[in-house]
Amino acid sequence: MKSFRFHRRSDVRRLAFVVATAVLAAGTGLSHARSADQAAIKREVTKQHDASVKRLQDWIALPSIAAEDRNSREGVEYMAKLARDAGFQKVEILETDGKPGVFATLDAGAKKTVGLYFMYDVKQFDPSEWSSPPLEARIVDKPGVGKVIMGRGAVNQKGPESAFLAALHAICGAGKKMPVNLVLVAEGEEEIGSPHIGQLVHRPEVEAALGKTIGVFMPSASQDLDGNVTVSLGAKGVVELELVASGEKWGRGPAKDIHSSLKAMVDSPAWRLVKALDTLVSDDGNTITIDNYPVAPPISAEHKAMIAASIATRNEEKLKQQLGVSHWIDDLPLQAAYERLVSQPTVNIEGLVGGYTGPGGKTVLPHRAVAKLDMRLVPGMKMDDAVAALKAHLAKRGYADIEVNVSGGYDPTSTRSDARLIEAQMDLLRQVGLKPTLWPRNAGSYPGFVFTDPPLSLASGHFGLGHGSGAHAPDEYYVIESSNPSVRGYDGAVMSFVDYLYELAK
Amino acid sequence: MKSFRFHRRSDVRRLAFVVATAVLAAGTGLSHARSADQAAIKREVTKQHDASVKRLQDWIALPSIAAEDRNSREGVEYMAKLARDAGFQKVEILETDGKPGVFATLDAGAKKTVGLYFMYDVKQFDPSEWSSPPLEARIVDKPGVGKVIMGRGAVNQKGPESAFLAALHAICGAGKKMPVNLVLVAEGEEEIGSPHIGQLVHRPEVEAALGKTIGVFMPSASQDLDGNVTVSLGAKGVVELELVASGEKWGRGPAKDIHSSLKAMVDSPAWRLVKALDTLVSDDGNTITIDNYPVAPPISAEHKAMIAASIATRNEEKLKQQLGVSHWIDDLPLQAAYERLVSQPTVNIEGLVGGYTGPGGKTVLPHRAVAKLDMRLVPGMKMDDAVAALKAHLAKRGYADIEVNVSGGYDPTSTRSDARLIEAQMDLLRQVGLKPTLWPRNAGSYPGFVFTDPPLSLASGHFGLGHGSGAHAPDEYYVIESSNPSVRGYDGAVMSFVDYLYELAK
Structure with a gap:
């Protein structure tokens, strides 16, 4: 050299x-x-x-x-x-x-x-x-x-x-x-x-x-x-969808944004969205509470062993730093967090958008509010079943007017x-x-x-x-x-x- | 002529x-x-x-x-x-x-x-x-x-x-x-x-x-x-504020937007915001449920009479049409709706904004979500008391990390x-x-x-x-x-x- x-x-x-x-x-x-x-x-x-x-x-x-x-x-x-x-x-x-x-x-x-x-x-x-x-x-x-x-x-x-x-x-x-x-x-x-x-x-x-x-x-x-x-x-399946609460579909609340002072006599589609969303997951946001939602099979011993073998080569602190995360869900150790990652379905809020979204405030009562969700599925769960359960759940809870607009998705793969x-x-x-x-x-x-x-x-x-x-x-x-x-x-x-x-x- | x-x-x-x-x-x-x-x-x-x-x-x-x-x-x-x-x-x-x-x-x-x-x-x-x-x-x-x-x-x-x-x-x-x-x-x-x-x-x-x-x-x-x-x-008082849930303040969830698949092992500030919002009003979105919130005095007979006198000259259908509203809260008749309008405080969502807010979806787990609220106050209620009650309520329910950023407001006037x-x-x-x-x-x-x-x-x-x-x-x-x-x-x-x-x- x-x-x-x-x-x-x-x-x-x-x-x-x-x-x-x-x-x-x-x-x-x-x-x-x-x-x-x-x-x-x-x-x-x-x-x-x-x-x-x-x-x-x-x-x-x-x-x-x-x-x-x-x-x-x-x-x-x-x-x-x-x-x-x-x-x-x-x-x-x-x-x-x-x-x-x-x-x-x-x-x-x-x-x-x-x-x-x-x-x-x-x-x-x-x-x-x-x-x-x-x-x-x-x-x-x-x-x-x-x-x-x-x-x-x-x-x-x-x-x-x-x-x-x-x-x-x-x-x-x-x-x-x-x-x-x-x-x-x-x-x-x-x-x-x-x-x-x-x-x-x-x-x-x-x-x-x-x-x-x-x-x-x-x-x-x-x-x-x-x-x-x-x-x-393999990979989890996914459904991407929007939940839309609106005065038009609800038949209550306004059909356009109106002055916020009218909240005292007019119903709010934005609050309706919040109330409907609240029913979808547990208080910590981590367990799906949609009625009759497809159930994930328990994680197998073989999969647990795969994770254990993999963990040996992973640097947890570096991973946390990379993600800007200081605790996993429930303060789980890495093995359990990964078991959750591979085996649990999710209902995640990708985006919330309703009413005035610019800088500062604007005193409106919005006629429409949207939650963008993505739901991940594990083998044993079908996209169609997940969407059907979500719709039935909303209807049963009195939120049949909330639109479930699926934009894409597919089943898991193994x-x-x-x-x-x-x-x-x-x-x-x-x-x-x-x-x-x-x-x-x-x-x-x-x-x-x-x-x-x-x-x-x-x-x-x-x-x-x-x-x-x-x-x-x-x-x-x-x-x-x-x-x-x-x-x-x-x-x-x-x-x-x-x-x-x-x-x-x- | x-x-x-x-x-x-x-x-x-x-x-x-x-x-x-x-x-x-x-x-x-x-x-x-x-x-x-x-x-x-x-x-x-x-x-x-x-x-x-x-x-x-x-x-x-x-x-x-x-x-x-x-x-x-x-x-x-x-x-x-x-x-x-x-x-x-x-x-x-x-x-x-x-x-x-x-x-x-x-x-x-x-x-x-x-x-x-x-x-x-x-x-x-x-x-x-x-x-x-x-x-x-x-x-x-x-x-x-x-x-x-x-x-x-x-x-x-x-x-x-x-x-x-x-x-x-x-x-x-x-x-x-x-x-x-x-x-x-x-x-x-x-x-x-x-x-x-x-x-x-x-x-x-x-x-x-x-x-x-x-x-x-x-x-x-x-x-x-x-x-x-x-x-x-006179006029109602008002408080405008933002409720901000974030991974940074919470110490859970991510400090930046991360891939949504990680929801299975990482907590979500967006869900946290939804859960906190849910505690502020009744299921229909119309009654404030903030603990120890200032109480509105009952509407007086004089005020009821003023409304009754005024209603005679008002065209309810035209008003509803103007606002794009088909029902007042609880299907109230106009007199009762107006009594609510002048005598009841409100907690209204002006805007929801978190994560991805553009067209379609984007599979992120947002590190931050914001609800823009305005709260109207009637005489007998003070802005400072309303804000203090909101903060204490959130803290008591375990949401002390959710920021309450007041941007403006003032007391009612008579x-x-x-x-x-x-x-x-x-x-x-x-x-x-x-x-x-x-x-x-x-x-x-x-x-x-x-x-x-x-x-x-x-x-x-x-x-x-x-x-x-x-x-x-x-x-x-x-x-x-x-x-x-x-x-x-x-x-x-x-x-x-x-x-x-x-x-x-x-």
């Missing part, structure tokens, strides 16, 4: 990458031929680094937001172009009753076929809350983390998805044959609860193509700040730990020196049900090394150059996808 | 005015000399009509909004100029810890002195909700009402205030001597609850000047759509029906052919307490013919030319102020 000189930042970065991947590769048992192929691809990944990051930056600059009816057409066309550029031979834009999606296939003449689930939409954002402009996708230094790309969609989900596409570019650039065939479904409504995902997946040609896959995965950034990886066996999609992940992660743990299910949601439920009944999950955070929040980021050798940067994430495809081909 | 030709709209307007005022003046017992003076002034009012309306339009074009920290300096300087132009010899801008006010005196060498309370600020507005641009103060046709000036502040309170100033311009223009001396106090924080009105009124020179008055009144538009006038003997300020109104209204009724108190609030409470202990009220509506709402208006001869237009309103000053001089 003595003879080396590092004058440029990119040289330092490359050395860091070589060292990090050397560490990660230590003790692996990869076969010689596969190793040689992958070494060539790795060189290509390094060579293409700047172009790949640029591709991600360009993508972040075009935010598609279904909730704001923003850029969905431009977004789906861009998604189709990204797929074509990455080597998918057949790329189609599919219309739905909502936003369009992309269906693409890459036939490598391989024995096995792998399904991919992408989203091209991102969460809403307020630029004033960001320390770096959310569409500029600047590379910024994040102390203790490294160089990160900061922008809306950086980790959820353009960063990991672009890294997966970069893997295809690199395999092609290195002149290697794709180890598996691919079937891609991309939607533009993930952030509003995927109301039309079924219209994409259940089209005969899509269903037929997916039916040939060994399972479907979504690229993700699965490492935490310490480099730990958990492999999740995949068995012995599915090839999962076993291949565990094998690969162990090969690169990590000690992956299984995790019962994500507390967040993704519409894996559309793949895991009949008629497809496929395995479904997430995969990808690397790290990012801030999904749905300001300053969302995805690591490009990691300051922790145990956490992969962008090129390391790209290589994780290369390795996973080779592993799945076995 | 046969020889008349009406080619121009303004001619029609003038004739309508002459007819209307002739009707209103029928059967009066005004003394001859006073009649002659007032006839000359009336001609001057007609002559100055266009200039007076233009003055109002220019004023509306400059909205001062304390809640938005908007134009208070420009507004107070404009208010001072309006006073100087109207003949006040001494006009001073007074600073406070909040927005500045105006103190002005007009010494006519008269025997009696009358106090005036003005506000130069207006309520917030959202132009997108208006059918006519709120700062352009256009003259628009309002079916069934006539030609109205539509704009923010049109009736609350610039229209009536400008009509009062037009009365002074007309008296001067007609070469007549002012029948009374005037002392004016104008503030710029009425719409945020007059937090610094005491700093204006209790300055030694202001208190001394007001101490010489027979009472203080605020120009208003007191006629309803049928022309009826009620003379109010004036006896035999005060000269009131008797002069009743006399004058009867003289012009109206059948005024007394009203126990306004359900809305104004800071009359600062005049009626010690040390000043003055009478205080509102006066002014004419009609307007939409205070605090879109499409606020003030009638310029009335299509109902029983309802005065702008010039008729101006003349009501002229007549009132002459009446007070007696």
